[in-house]
Amino acid sequence: MKAIRIHETGGREVLRLEEVAIPEPGPGEARIKVEYAGLNFIDIYQRTGQYKLPLPFTPGLEAGGVVDAVGEGVHEVKVGDRVAYCMVNGAYAEYAVVPAAKLVPAPPALGLDVVTALMVQGLTAHYLAISTFPLTKGHTALIHAAAGGAGRLLVQVAKRAGARVIATVGTEEKAALARSAGADEAIIYTQSDFVSETKRLTHGVGVDVVYDSVGQSTFYGGLDCLKPRGMMVLWGQASGPVGPFDPQILNQKGSLYLTRPSLGAYVATREELLWRANELFAWVQAGELDVRIDRIFPLAEAAEAHAYIENRRTMGKVLLKP
Numbered sequence: 001m002k003a004i005r006i007h008e009t010g011g012r013e014v015l016r017l018e019e020v021a022i023p024e025p026g027p028g029e030a031r032i033k034v035e036y037a038g039l040n041f042i043d044i045y046q047r048t049g050q051y052k053l054p055l056p057f058t059p060g061l062e063a064g065g066v067v068d069a070v071g072e073g074v075h076e077v078k079v080g081d082r083v084a085y086c087m088v089n090g091a092y093a094e095y096a097v098v099p100a101a102k103l104v105p106a107p108p109a110l111g112l113d114v115v116t117a118l119m120v121q122g123l124t125a126h127y128l129a130i131s132t133f134p135l136t137k138g139h140t141a142l143i144h145a146a147a148g149g150a151g152r153l154l155v156q157v158a159k160r161a162g163a164r165v166i167a168t169v170g171t172e173e174k175a176a177l178a179r180s181a182g183a184d185e186a187i188i189y190t191q192s193d194f195v196s197e198t199k200r201l202t203h204g205v206g207v208d209v210v211y212d213s214v215g216q217s218t219f220y221g222g223l224d225c226l227k228p229r230g231m232m233v234l235w236g237q238a239s240g241p242v243g244p245f246d247p248q249i250l251n252q253k254g255s256l257y258l259t260r261p262s263l264g265a266y267v268a269t270r271e272e273l274l275w276r277a278n279e280l281f282a283w284v285q286a287g288e289l290d291v292r293i294d295r296i297f298p299l300a301e302a303a304e305a306h307a308y309i310e311n312r313r314t315m316g317k318v319l320l321k322p
Contacts, residue, residue: 002322003093004302007056009049012303012310015059023097025071030100032083036116036296037091037320038062039305041213041238046089047306050241053089059302060091060320064106064116074100076270082106086119087264092302094322101270104277110284114291117149117317120263122280122291123273124235125153127266129161130276132259133209133231137162140207142198142225144214145238146183147174149294149317154211155181156289166201168194168218170312177315181290194218198225209233216240228254235261238312292316 005018025031037060045051046059064084067077077083083103090096106115129135141158145151146167158165159182167183169175175186187197198207206227212218213236222232234242250256267273283289294316297305302320309318 001094002299003058003090004060004299005056005058006047009047009052009055012047012306014047015302015306017300017302020058020093022095025069025074025097027072028074028100029071029097030067030074030077030083030103031069032063032065032085032096032098032103033068034063034065034091034094034096034322035112036064037093037299037322038086038116038120039309039318039320040120041236041309042120044306044310045237058090058093060093061089062086062116062119063091063096064112064119065096067103068095070100076100077103077105082108082112082115084112084115084119086123087267092299092320094299102273104274107281107285110281113293113296113319114284115281116319117291117293118153118277118280118284121150121317122153122289123267123276124150124263125157126276126280127261127263128154128211128233128235129157129163131266132233132235132261133211135161135163135209139163139209140166140202142166142168142194142207142210142222143183144168144210144212144218144222145236145312146178146181146186148213148312148314149292150213152177152181152292152316153289155183159183160283160288166198166207174315177292193221195221195224202227206230211235213237214239215242223249223253223256226254226256229256230254231257231259233259233261294318296321 067081167178210222215237217239299322
């Protein structure tokens with residue numbers, strides 16, 4: 001089968017299309033014939049070595065496809081089932097072997113492209129707005145990178161929960177996309193200072209929560225946007241990691257809360273995984289959640305796909321198709 005392999009960390013040139021053996025599922029595992037693999041920023045962190053993995057490896061943490069074979073003791077799925085998964089490396093390939101307990105059955109009414117797009121980014125939007133800081137009516141949230149795949153879903157889940165949403169984006173086109181997802185306000189950070197604009201839009205009060213996937217370039221400004229006892233949810237680092245800082249800053253700025261969550265802790269059990277995924281699927285089928293597929297690249301163009309998301313050009317989900 002064809003797969004993208006990384007033998008040494010570095011730039012996009014380390015993504016190599018190779019012919020490798022089709023993997024066999026072991027006990028408790030299933031083999032998936034991959035129809036779509038999802039791209040996420042964590043793929044770039046792993047490719048560059050910012051997040052370290054044993055070499056060589058096949059990148060990609062999410063995919064959707066059809067169960068092709070099952071190992072001993074598998075009862076969650078059977079051959080022929082349409083499924084999707086996340087949090088297991090190896091998706092940039094024609095076949096992937098995955099623990100069966102991590103597979104989510106795809107509803108018949110939804111395409112595998114949409115189901116795949118909801119795995120990392122949809123589940124992330126769900127846990128951020130429903131669990132990390134449970135939004136309700138009366139809350140105001142500041143959401144950075146609100147026009148990207150996860151950001152646009154987070155805006156929609158936040159609005160569904162009843163919150164007021166202030167979005168930050170880089171262009172007029174992305175501002176329109178954030179508003180189409182339900183954002184009440186869209187700040188174009190390349191044209192105005194998001195801190196002063198957030199203060200203006202909240203009449204100096206500040207927001208209850210900042211959802212920050214950008215990291216280094218927005219973190220300290222985000223702290224200045226929070227009302228006393230507000231929460232900074234630092235869930236990504238697209239501009240680079242936030243360096244060490246003095247926790248006394250949280251005291252000085254109003255007894256703030258800081259959390260650095262990641263998806264794995266919020267889908268730690270199969271029950272929680274299925275609960276979050278099935279809620280997302282139900283919202284999509286009811287017309288309450290819009291999933292935007294931005295670009296689909298052939299597997300062989302994985303490097304071009306990485307460039308596309310690294311340059312922050314995305315306005316929705318980016319997928320690879322083997």
